[in-house]
Amino acid sequence: MTIVTDKSILLVEDEAILALYEKGQLEQGGYRVTHVTNGENAIDLILKGENPFDLILMDIDLGKGMDGTQTATQILNHKEIPIVFLSSHTEREIVRKTESITSYGYVVKNSGFTVLDASIKMAFKLFQANELTKSKKEHLETVLHSIGDGVIATDKEGNVTRINPVAEKLTGWKHEEGIGLEINRVFNIINVKTRQKVENPVEVVLKTNSIVALANHTVLIAKDGKEYQIADSGSPIKDLNGETNGVVLVFRDITEEYNVQSRIAKQANMLNNVLDAVIGTDFNQRINYWNKAAEKIFFWKEEEVLGKNLLEVLNTEYQRFSNSEVIEKVNLEGSFIGEAIQYAKNGEIRNIEVNVVLLNDESDLPTGYIFVARDISERLIALKQIKESEAKLTQIIESAMDAIISIDSSKKIILFNGAAEKMFGYDAREIIGQPLDKLIPENFRKQHDSHIDQFQKTGVSRRAMGALGEISGLRSNGEEFPIEASISQIMVNGESLFTVILRDVSVRNLSESKIQKLLIEKENILKEIHHRVKNNMSSIFTLLNLQANAQQDNAVQTVLFEAAGRIKSMIVLYDKLYHSETDNSVSIQDYFPTICQEIVSIFPKDVSIQLDIIDERVEVNAKILSSLGIILNELITNSMKHAFIEHTNASITLKITKRGQVVFLEYSDNGKGIPESVSFQNTPGFGLQLIGMLTDQIGGNISIDRVTYPKFILELPI
Structure with missing residues (x-):
């Protein structure tokens, strides 16, 4: 329910008698109303910001000076606010002109206060919904950029769709460089001992449709040739129907950890300051070291666990292996990295990342094990929230009746919703990564590119594309058809991303001849x-x-x-x-x-x-x-x-x-x-x-x- 008692409306109406009548009706309906007679005064009030307004009720015909549509365009260039147009005109071209500016409502004068009030309340609801969607998207971006690990997301073809700042640093690939590339080009990994290429976790996830961990001794070769010992996992990105439509790869640099694993026993006293749990055992897995982080994570004091078998203290459930299989792999390969579930002393469940290392003496004979455990419960929750937010955002985009297409600064398509698939006849999987020109007739391409370049220079967040005159689209079967379009731009990591909302007006154009008659x-x-x-x-x-x-x-x-x-x-x-x-x-x-x-x-x-x-x-x-x-x-x-x-x-x-x-x-x-x-x-x-x-x-x-x-x-x- 929309509450109106605290809503402030700016009424822009040049007719003194009509304005007096409309203002009275609105105030009787519980709104606070300020009236101005022309567009210039309305813009001046909005820019001053001394009296914030929740909605603008705009007459289209304002006499001399700016008309209502011109006034609304200038206001929206400076402030996001719902605008409902009020006019005695019912011509389709005038209504269409207002829709290209904003879509919060168009009320014919003398429709009655019930219609006007309902339109205003609907505008409030639409504005709140738009703000919520924008907030959720910004939250998703913030979470992705604040994670301390490297994150790379791909589509279900294994092509990169997102690279966060940590992943940029480790791979050497900037977000804008890597988008659309095959994952193996950006995430180039090999085995440190054999120097042979390792099967990419993204490929494994797409095959198995399950979470997988990187193999031990995995090295990431960055774009500039620098190498990092890394660890982490790949997880499928599923939509609300449980279908996998991509993979999220989360990894971190463990180069330093890997280098000190052979010396960890001698440096045990220094490990109490680390945030990860570090546990040392002999070759029979009896605990001989238990650092402060282990006490904090698992609630067991050092004196309670020393001399006990690790498996008796911690009930560990690895994702893909049994405890005996993990020890066997460590004995053969020297180490193991993976995820597991462990239970603390009080019964609480801990999602942990485990690094098990085999300790050797000076004669290279095995003497025990070091278990390094990191609590990743919060990270998994964050990843879940990201997936849920992305699924919600995807559902909103896919449910839109208009075609929604996003492109990067190189004008390559990075988003293509279901309505766009129906409109152009392409499947999203085949069009993602393709240039936008593929959807535009050849004789319009140069003009369209110039329009986008000019729009980028203005820095304006959104506008209609009517400046191009009649805009045409090109279906997969070669058919050209007329479209209406509006475009918006946002900046992500210094790069302009453009989103175009398209509407097929073929049917409407066919009706124009009838309208002329x-x-x-x-x-x-x-x-x-x-x-x-x-x-x-x-x-x-x-x-x-x-x-x-x-x-x-x-x-x-x-x-x-x-x-x-x-x-x-x-x-x-x-x-x-x-x-x-x-x-x-x-x-x-x-x-x-x-x-x-x-x-x-x-x-x-x-x-x-x-x-x-x-x-x-x-x-x-x-x-x-x-x-x-x-x-x-x-x-x-x-x-x-x-x-x-x-x-x-x-x-x-x-x-x-x-x-x-x-x-x-x-x-x-x-x-x-x-x-x-x-x-x-x-x-x-x-x-x-x-x-x-x-x-x-x-x-x-x-x-x-x-x-x-x-x-x-x-x-x-x-």
Whole structure:
């Protein structure tokens, strides 16, 4: 359940009235809401970080300046935060554009608070799930890099998929160099006595599907030729179904241990400082040395065990051999290294790594044994956690419906999920290690490589690949198909790794021709609707005029004329838009002369109109013109109601000029003037209040100038 009482939402909405309504609904729903009117202010609030937000509710159309998608892109470049888009648009291309930026939700305006609230809560849940997945992945990487032993992981073909820092040091192979190579190239081991190649533990694990230990006298030859005596084991990596899909090889450098094994009896007194348990016995396995670490690990004091048979004190269960077989191997080969389970004095189980060495006297005759035991219980737990985390991560990736492909800095594929297999027709085993170009049509490869290189230089963590235009994929059968893609990059050991999420849009593209036909039908329907709406508005205007002319009460008549004027301003704009060559704008030269004449003609009083409008054509958005039409109607109505009482030769003057990117509208009449008590800050009337609100909504500024003669001046940036 998502708790909303402590959730803070940033609402980005340029419509003042809608913003007030949406903010009220959200606050009633238990959210804390901060409102801004444009993208620039939203970015500024996010970057300052003074008031942290849990989610952004973003209108797509934000008037001038940045739109919602541009604002969201800039915010996500600096901060991970769920963004839910809020719009009146339902066009597929607009929805698709938002999905390429973020996928936390798209809500159509006026869908109701229930839908909006559910979308917000779902966005919180998705964001929490994404953060959890990222945290688990980072934890897995941290564990792998913090293990003190060398770790190399391979796929089920024996090709290297991971090398941790300790393994890099011992093998001489950097992670980025070894990825995709066959294990024997990176992990080159021989027998120290025969100098013959030793069967690689990875190969043994893949054959036997079980944990195996390295043979005694195993030497690792590093890339630079340096040799290390090593010990440890290889274990199968199994998925949740128990299927082996790789091997993890854990090893450590025991060169020094190996060199001192022949002298360990003489140096026994120095071994109390080591962390490993060191136990000395005679040739009959009677204990004659027991160091402090052995006491700590097995809980037996030295005085309790001296002179006793080792097998009576410690119940040892080796993984692949019996106790007698281990002693036999030591007698023949001189030493044995392997893993075992032992029981401490209190019955606790210890997973240990055992190194048994045969001791010889100066005549090279056997005199006893040295048992070196290391408690590896915690290491095995860590390895188990790694395997479980990797299995969970793999399950998440494999369950994704979109294709997920990761590549290294050389653009070779290192991850290929099940959806990618279905999309491209390749099995992951055959495509891992191959160049990404294999999945891209030849005519796109150079452009695609350039895009990735440029993306790497930006340092941005994620982005859509729409900059490439239409992106195409190449199936195994040679078929090209359209795809949508987003790409992210992370740095691992100084190397950039890229992950691409792909979606096959073939079916969608096939539908586009049908959509185009539907759009044509829609356009014809809209024309018919426009005709009917215009007729209906004209009918309303006519009814208001008829009703006004039938009234005896002047006050009622004036109210009806005011309403008719507002309707008339809309009719004029609607007609101009219908005949306009542009989609959603009309020039002021076409609009204002007509609307002035139409509104004045509503009232019975004879008033002349003086127009002074610039010659330069200025196209203005219909949304702004609608507000200007209502503002002009209110000004003319006020003149008709108050300025021309008992006045002859009445006239109204409208002057429109343009300086830079600002249009100035000056309105005045030759009536009795504007009283000093009247202002936009102190007015009881609805008309001036409405003018002030509409002016704020379109981003303008209106004032009353009484210096030369009373007039209203409206400044409008365009």
